[in-house]
Amino acid sequence: xxxxxxxxxxxxxxxxxxxxxxxxxxxxxxxxxxxxxxxxxxxxxxxxxxxxxxxxxxxxxxxxxxxxxxxxxxxxxxxxxxxxxxxxxxxxxxxxxxxxxxxxxxxxxxxxxxxxxxxxxxxxxxxxxxxxxxxxxxxxxxxxxxxxxxxxxxxxxxxxxxxxxxxxxxxxxxxxxxxxxxxxxxxxxxxxxxxxxxxxxxxxxxxxxxxxxxxxxxxxxxxxxxxxxxx
Amino acid sequence: xxxxxxxxxxxxxxxxxxxxxxxxxxxxxxxxxxxxxxxxxxxxxxxxxxxxxxxxxxxxxxxxxxxxxxxxxxxxxxxxxxxxxxxxxxxxxxxxxxxxxxxxxxxxxxxxxxxxxxxxxxxxxxxxxxxxxxxxxxxxxxxxxxxxxxxxxxxxxxxxxxxxxxxxxxxxxxxxxxxxxxxxxxxxxxxxxxxxxxxxxxxxxxxxxxxxxxxxxxxxxxxxxxxxxxxxxxxxxxxxxxxxxxxxxxxxxxxxxxxxxxx
Ligand SMILES: Nc1ncnc2c1ncn2[C@@H]1O[C@H](COP(=O)(O)OP(=O)(O)OP(=O)(O)O)[C@@H](O)[C@H]1O
Ligand SMILES: [Mg+2]
Numbered sequence: 001x002x003x004x005x006x007x008x009x010x011x012x013x014x015x016x017x018x019x020x021x022x023x024x025x026x027x028x029x030x031x032x033x034x035x036x037x038x039x040x041x042x043x044x045x046x047x048x049x050x051x052x053x054x055x056x057x058x059x060x061x062x063x064x065x066x067x068x069x070x071x072x073x074x075x076x077x078x079x080x081x082x083x084x085x086x087x088x089x090x091x092x093x094x095x096x097x098x099x100x101x102x103x104x105x106x107x108x109x110x111x112x113x114x115x116x117x118x119x120x121x122x123x124x125x126x127x128x129x130x131x132x133x134x135x136x137x138x139x140x141x142x143x144x145x146x147x148x149x150x151x152x153x154x155x156x157x158x159x160x161x162x163x164x165x166x167x168x169x170x171x172x173x174x175x176x177x178x179x180x181x182x183x184x185x186x187x188x189x190x191x192x193x194x195x196x197x198x199x200x201x202x203x204x205x206x207x208x209x210x211x212x213x214x215x216x217x218x219x220x221x222x223x224x225x226x227x228x229x230x231x
Numbered sequence: 232x233x234x235x236x237x238x239x240x241x242x243x244x245x246x247x248x249x250x251x252x253x254x255x256x257x258x259x260x261x262x263x264x265x266x267x268x269x270x271x272x273x274x275x276x277x278x279x280x281x282x283x284x285x286x287x288x289x290x291x292x293x294x295x296x297x298x299x300x301x302x303x304x305x306x307x308x309x310x311x312x313x314x315x316x317x318x319x320x321x322x323x324x325x326x327x328x329x330x331x332x333x334x335x336x337x338x339x340x341x342x343x344x345x346x347x348x349x350x351x352x353x354x355x356x357x358x359x360x361x362x363x364x365x366x367x368x369x370x371x372x373x374x375x376x377x378x379x380x381x382x383x384x385x386x387x388x389x390x391x392x393x394x395x396x397x398x399x400x401x402x403x404x405x406x407x408x409x410x411x412x413x414x415x416x417x418x419x420x421x422x423x424x425x426x427x428x429x430x431x432x433x434x435x436x437x438x439x440x441x442x443x444x445x446x447x448x449x450x451x452x453x454x455x456x457x458x459x460x461x462x463x464x465x466x467x468x469x470x471x472x473x474x475x476x477x478x479x480x481x482x483x484x485x486x487x488x489x490x491x492x493x494x
Contacts, residue, residue: 052392068394075392088385090441096382099395104377104443128439146389 002029005154005186006051012044012058013050020046023060026205026214028188030153033180035197035217036190036208037225044190045078047207048158051188074147076160078190086132090123093131094146114149120175121145124166136163144172148179151152155179158190173200194225212218232465241351241471244359245418245457247366253450254373255411256432257442258404259385261384265429267304271412272323272424274300276327278413279421280332289346290361293416298408300325301404307464349420349472351461362414369410376403381442418457419472429451430479434486452482 011024020043028034036044043192045184049055051062051171064071094117098110098144100113106114118127122129126134131142141162147155155176161169177200180183191197197204203212205226232238259268275293282292304318333343345353373380383390383400391397415424435448456478464471 053394054391056433063363073392073394077388077392085436087436087440087445088442093386097388097389097393099378099382099390099393101375102378104374117271146386150393 004028004065004197005030005032006065007063008051008060009063010188011047011050011057012059013055014058019188021207021212024212028186031180032182032203033177033187033189033201035201035204036188036207037192037194037214042207042209044207045158048075048156048188048190051156071154072150072152073156074150074152075156076135076140076143076147076158078158078160078195079141080139082132084132086130088131089128090131090134090142091118092146093142094118094149097146097150101184113151117145117149121148122171129208137165137168140164141168141172144176147186148194151183152185154186154188156190157189159192161191161193161196169196176200194220232462236356237352237354238461240356240359241456241461244354244362245351245461246454247362248415248418249457250450251297251366251369251411252415252427253370253431253435253448253453254446255407256428256430256449256453257435257445258357258380258384259408259428260432260436262404264408265425267301267318268408268410268412268428269425270304270318270325271297271409273322273329274325275416275424276346276421277329277332279416280336280343283342284332284336290358290413290417293355293409293413293421296325297412298406301405301409320379327453328476339479345366345420346416347420347422348470349416349418349423351418351471352464354417358417362417365410365414369407369414372403372407376400379426380404381404384385385442419475423472423476426479426483430483431456434483437486437490452479456482 006028008024008026012022013020014022036047038044046055050057052073053062053068091114095106095110095114098106121144122146123138123141126138127215131139134142140163144157144160147216157176159171164172173196176185176187180187187201189197189201198220201217203214204217204220205212206220208227233242240405259265275297278293278296279289280292281296282289285292299351300321304321327429336342356384379390379395379400380403383395383397384394384404387397390400412424415427419427431452432445435445438448439445456475459478460471460475463469
């Protein structure tokens with residue numbers, strides 16, 4: 001089953017006076033777990049923000065199937081400013097992600113979904129602590145939980161696991177992988193961790209100054225990894 | 232004290248206003264809009280003065296000026312730093328305009344004092360009804376938009392990723408804020424609006440970690456402030472606004488102290 005969810009169509013993005021990437025073409029299918037690799041500053045975050053329609057491409061476009069409105073996207077950004085005095089508890093922060101013209105209080109279903117996600121992401125012990133006081137890794141878990149609570153079709157992780165300890169990292173990626181396998185969640189996984197990319201994804205997109213390459217993850221050679229860092 | 236109709240009206244009006252300010256204040260704090268609120272109150276002063284000059288009510292002029300300017304200011308620039316300086320320039324302009332309208336309208340200085348410092352004791356039944364309608368409208372909009380407003384206020388990044396129309400939400404909120412400012416000015420005056428709109432909510436965030444919890448506490452603190460202020464004003468004959476300001480500032484500093492001790 002290869003049903004596309006997004007396509008990058010001759011996508012070019014440049015900031016005033018300096019191009020980031022140009023003429024990027026790629027189709028991501030439903031159920032793909034795509035690792036986005038490449039050195040610092042190559043444009044991985046920029047690409048994610050373009051996919052999210054937060055940045056306008058210089059030329060080309062990002063197409064969603066069947067349409068942007070019909071694809072629910074969860075995004076765990078690389079950086080997020082949370083004031084140390086941010087008042088909401090982790091649970092209340094996660095529950096923000098149920099927007100709509102509905103009653104202010106959550107429905108039974110919404111509460112059950114939140115409970116399940118909190119449990120799966122291992123936040124049960126600290127769900128009532130204010131998010132501002134959580135550690136870096138705990139914050140990352142909360143962001144992931146918030147993104148997952150609306151049952152996204154597409155999940156974008158921008159180095160979201162970089163500040164996690166090895167055990168937690170594996171636990172969370174196992175959870176994402178499980179959702180990927182059982183409910184067909186499509187994952188865009190930006191990472192510098194090649195072993196993790198090999199372990200969890202089925203495809204890769206390697207970005208480098210010289211251009212981008214993509215393919216099946218088992219075809220990613222160490223040479224390519226080395227080259228992309230040194231071009 | 233309650234046998235006087237003017238005291239009944241004053242209590243009724245300030246109760247409604249405390250509820251509105253507590254609830255809207257939580258969003259003001261979450262959206263970092265204390266400074267804008269302050270400016271809106273100065274613009275409200277100009278609006279009220281214009282209302283008198285044009286022969287409308289002070290409230291009508293305030294509503295017009297604060298609504299138009301809040302939407303303009305909110306759209307002015309997304310960059311906070313630049314927004315702050317442009318807001319300062321705008322507030323200077325509006326205070327000047329307020330002074331001009333007051334002097335053109337040939338009213339005596341006590342009108343200016345009333346607008347600036349509040350005149351809740353003088354509020355009549357018709358004005359109370361007006362406040363009730365405005366407040367019900369504000370609360371209804373908040374109720375319907377609640378989930379959008381909380382998402383966008385407490386997690387703007389998440390809301391924009393979700394594809395919410397954050398621009399629309401932000402304009403709706405600015406209009407809500409403009410209405411609240413105009414309503415609150417009736418009790419504490421335009422100079423002291425931020426006392427009710429920001430201090431109770433700022434204190435509340437130290438005591439609760441949920442939106443509804445913060446709203447409840449903020450409303451409670453605002454209510455104690457206005458009720459206590461009216462009572463003390465009645466007993467001592469000192470200005471009500473003074474007592475409200477003192478009580479709310481007291482709450483805020485207590486909250487800070489308690490927070491210190493917990494750490
Ligand atoms: N808002 C912006 N304005 C101008 N230039 C920008 C902006 N955002 C990013 N850039 C530039 O675009 C390039 C790509 O940045 P980007 O953040 O996408 O890199 P990245 O691949 O995510 O790097 P990292 O691995 O460090 O996260 C960088 O050279 C950066 O300086
Ligand atoms: Mg990045």
